[in-house]
Amino acid sequence: xxTEIKGINEECxxxxxxxxxxxAELTYYGLHAQQHRGQEGAGVxxxxxxxxxxxxxxxxxxxxxxxxxxxxxxxxAAIGHVRYSTQGDKDGYGNVQPLxxxxxxxxxxxxxxxxxxxxxxxxxxxxxxxxxxxxxxxxEVLAHLIKRSTSTKKEDAISEALQxxxxxxxxxxxxxxxxxxxxxxxxxxxxxxxxxxxxYVVASETCAFDLIGATFEREVLPGELxxxxxxxxDSTRFAMREQRRMCAMEYVYLSRPDxxxxxxxxxxxxxxxxxELAKEAPADADVVTGVPDSSISAAxxxxxxxxxxxxxxxIKNRYIGRTFIQPSQELREQGVxxxxxxxxxxxxxxxxxxxxxxxxxxxTSRRIVRMLxxxxxxxxxxxxxxxxxxxxxFYGIDMSTKEELIAANNSLAELCxxxxxxxxxxxxxxxxxxxIVKDKTIHQGICTACMTGRYPVKKQNESVISYTKS
Ligand code: AMP
Numbered sequence: 001x002x003t004e005i006k007g008i009n010e011e012c013x014x015x016x017x018x019x020x021x022x023x024a025e026l027t028y029y030g031l032h033a034q035q036h037r038g039q040e041g042a043g044v045x046x047x048x049x050x051x052x053x054x055x056x057x058x059x060x061x062x063x064x065x066x067x068x069x070x071x072x073x074x075x076x077a078a079i080g081h082v083r084y085s086t087q088g089d090k091d092g093y094g095n096v097q098p099l100x101x102x103x104x105x106x107x108x109x110x111x112x113x114x115x116x117x118x119x120x121x122x123x124x125x126x127x128x129x130x131x132x133x134x135x136x137x138x139x140e141v142l143a144h145l146i147k148r149s150t151s152t153k154k155e156d157a158i159s160e161a162l163q164x165x166x167x168x169x170x171x172x173x174x175x176x177x178x179x180x181x182x183x184x185x186x187x188x189x190x191x192x193x194x195x196x197x198x199x200y201v202v203a204s205e206t207c208a209f210d211l212i213g214a215t216f217e218r219e220v221l222p223g224e225l226x227x228x229x230x231x232x233x234d235s236t237r238f239a240m241r242e243q244r245r246m247c248a249m250e251y252v253y254l255s256r257p258d259x260x261x262x263x264x265x266x267x268x269x270x271x272x273x274x275x276e277l278a279k280e281a282p283a284d285a286d287v288v289t290g291v292p293d294s295s296i297s298a299a300x301x302x303x304x305x306x307x308x309x310x311x312x313x314x315i316k317n318r319y320i321g322r323t324f325i326q327p328s329q330e331l332r333e334q335g336v337x338x339x340x341x342x343x344x345x346x347x348x349x350x351x352x353x354x355x356x357x358x359x360x361x362x363x364t365s366r367r368i369v370r371m372l373x374x375x376x377x378x379x380x381x382x383x384x385x386x387x388x389x390x391x392x393x394f395y396g397i398d399m400s401t402k403e404e405l406i407a408a409n410n411s412l413a414e415l416c417x418x419x420x421x422x423x424x425x426x427x428x429x430x431x432x433x434x435x436i437v438k439d440k441t442i443h444q445g446i447c448t449a450c451m452t453g454r455y456p457v458k459k460q461n462e463s464v465i466s467y468t469k470s
Contacts, residue, residue, distance in 0.1 A: 011254065011397050012097070012113040013037030013204040014191070016079040016172040018179045018228045020199035023047075024055075024073035027080035028065045030201070030208040035061050036256060037113070037204060038084030041096030044068070045109035047176050048075035052107040054100045056081075058092050077179055079172040081111035084398075095137040098174070101147070108146065109174040112139040113204055114189045115396040117167035117457065142171065154178065159225055159238040167457060168247070168395035170220070172202060178229040185239040186456050187222035188247050188395045188447055190261045193233075200228050205259040219262060245447040245456040249397060251436050252386040253294050253357045264436060267297045272435035273385040273427055274301025274355060281425030282306055283381040285351040289313030291340065291368060298385035299355040308353070313346045314368060340368060348376035354421075358386045360399055362406035365419040373420070382421040387429050387451040388412075395457070399450060 013034030017023045024046045031042055042064040043056025053073055057064040061082060081097035098111040116122070119138035122145070126133065131144045145161035146154075158173060158180055168188035173180040181202050183191050194201045196214035203209060206216050220226060223239035246262055247254070257267035274297065288308050290299025293316065303310035317339050352372055359365050369380045388407035393399045402408045406415055416424040427435075429452060436446055449455040 011037060011084045012111075013082045013208075014079065014111045014113050014170055014172050014202070015081075015204070015208055016077075016111070016174070016179055016181065016202040017196070018077045018200045019230070020076060020196060022070075023076050023078035024068070025070050026196070026201075026212050027078040028061065028068070028070075029212050030203055031061045031065075031080045031082050033208040033211040033256075034082055034203065034205055037254065038082040040085050041083040041092070042081065043096055043098055044073065044078050044080040045098040045100055045111075045174055046073045046075040046078040047174055050176055052100060052102070052109055052174065052176065054098065054109070056096045056098065058096055077174060079109060079111045079174045079179065081113075094135045097137075097139060098172075099135060099137070099140055099143065101143050103147070106175055108143055110139055110143055111172040112142070112169055113191075113396065114169035114184065115167050115394060116141060116165050116169060117394050118165065119167075122164060138167075141165075142173075146173075155180070155225065155227055155236065158182070159236065162225065162238045170204060178227055181220055181224075181226040181228065182238065183220040183222055183224055184457075185223040185242045186245040186447070187220075188245055188456070190246065190250055190255065190259075191220040193217045193220060193226070200233060202228075205255055205261075207256045207259040210258065216260070242456075243445050245445050247395060247397070248386070248432060248436065248446045248448045249358070249393075249450065251446070252432075254397075257293075257297055269436050270294075270297035270357070270385065271301035271304075273357075273432060274298035274303075275305040276431035276435050277355075277383055277385050277425070277427045278302045278305035280428055280431055281383055283351075283353045283383065283423065283425075285353045285379070285381055287311045287313065287346065287350050288353045288355065289347070290355045291357075291364060292316040295355050295357045295385065298357055302353065302355050302383060302385070306353075311343075311346045313343055313352060313354070313372065314340050315343060316340055340364075340371065342368075342371045342375035342377075344375045347372050349378055351379040351381070352377045353381045353383055355383050355385060357384070358389060359384055359406060359415075359419075360389055361404050362415070362419055365421070369420045379422040380420075382416075382419065382424045384424070384426045386427050386432055387448070388426045389450045391450050391453045391455075393450045394455070395447065395449070397450070 015030030027044045041058045042061045098109040100109045116138040122141045149157035151157040169184045170189045170191040171182040194209040194214040225238045227234045288303035290296045390408040
């Protein structure tokens with residue numbers, strides 16, 4: 001039997017809560033705020049102190065939770081997950097998280113954002129030793145490693161298991177008695193702790209805290225394992241702390257503008273990206289417009305810096321999901337067409353600067369340039385508020401091969417021609433760093449591997465693409 005295990009990278013969102021009567025309901029809100037991080041599946045596992053209950057399904061948070069009976073999901077602790085899978089994932093429902101494992105020694109639920117790069121090797125080892133894995137997700141490996149540990153204390157077993165993982169991961173683990181929170185040694189994905197009264201909350205993005213009225217307490221530290229129980233919060237390390245390498249794309253595109261990552265507000269950093277871009281690559285134009293929603297902040301910054309009006313030249317149909325978060329190129333193309341429309345009265349006869357946050361495959365830019373020209377724009381100057389993406393991401397974003405990246409296979413002039421623009425320019429690497437790092441009270445680095453090829457965690461084995469089981 002042939003099983004694909006690559007392509008299950010997850011750019012997901014996690015949420016957890018400990019010590020609140022309405023744990024499951026609040027998890028629903030926490031996931032709702034993070035819907036942009038994954039739209040293919042959602043779920044919650046709740047603990048009532050003696051057992052764990054699961055509710056999950058494919059679809060958007062609202063659809064999944066419409067079917068939830070909160071009175072049956074009673075308990076004071078819960079973890080939840082929104083999921084984004086990539087192509088190759090044939091096991092839609094099974095891979096929806098949290099994953100729940102039950103045994104005579106107790107239950108264990110997992111929610112994970114990131115990508116375990118050595119999942120393939122670990123799966124092989126586990127299978128050789130007799131484990132039968134239930135999903136094709138890289139997340140499940142951790143559960144088996146924990147279960148196989150000889151340590152009697154759960155914290156030690158989890159710590160030991162985490163030490164075997166290579167990659168980027170934010171993990172929430174729930175048992176009947178405790179919740180565990182872990183972040184990889186470089187802190188590539190975001191994860192924060194907050195308080196809601198006496199309850200502890202954990203989320204990929206701080207916008208989840210705002211929605212439920214929780215207050216931000218602190219970031220989870222790289223290599224930290226936090227245990228939360230009725231005795232409070234206890235912090236240990238499962239790995240030496242390395243310099244933090246928060247994914248730059250979290251700032252550029254992935255996170256919500258109202259979230260703060262590492263004490264830096266996402267909207268403010270995007271606006272600064274636009275301002276830096278205007279300094280580096282000014283365009284002779286009449287009007288600036290941004291691709292909604294993720295590029296609006298950068299477009300405002302660009303317009304402000306260059307002294308041109310910012311206009312709503314493109315509008316978005318709110319009822320279509322994120323175009324990139326569609327598991328095939330065909331669906332993505334159709335998605336862009338349905339999602340964005342030009343505002344003719346604004347662009348007609350004008351020289352337009354079109355700001356986008358990034359170009360990956362070129363689908364969005366190509367379509368929008370054409371759309372603006374068809375609506376009468378005289379010239380379209382494309383300005384990208386991040387450096388060009390030329391390298392695959394192995395840390396949980398669906399950009400896993402160089403072939404699909406337009407900037408990796410074309411010169412700037414070729415790319416300009418392919419997308420039909422009058423000119424194209426990208427933000428420089430130093431411009432991006434300046435925009436993100438500015439205003440920081442603590443020095444922490446970012447991961448720009450997809451732009452620079454400098455990978456903070458090395459890929460170990462090229463053979464993770466697929467494997468054959470007999
Ligand atoms: P593309 O159309 O393939 O060039 O992708 C670029 C567009 O997708 C831009 O408009 C971005 O806003 C968005 N985008 C960039 N990176 C990602 C990502 N990792 N996940 C989802 N969307 C993205």
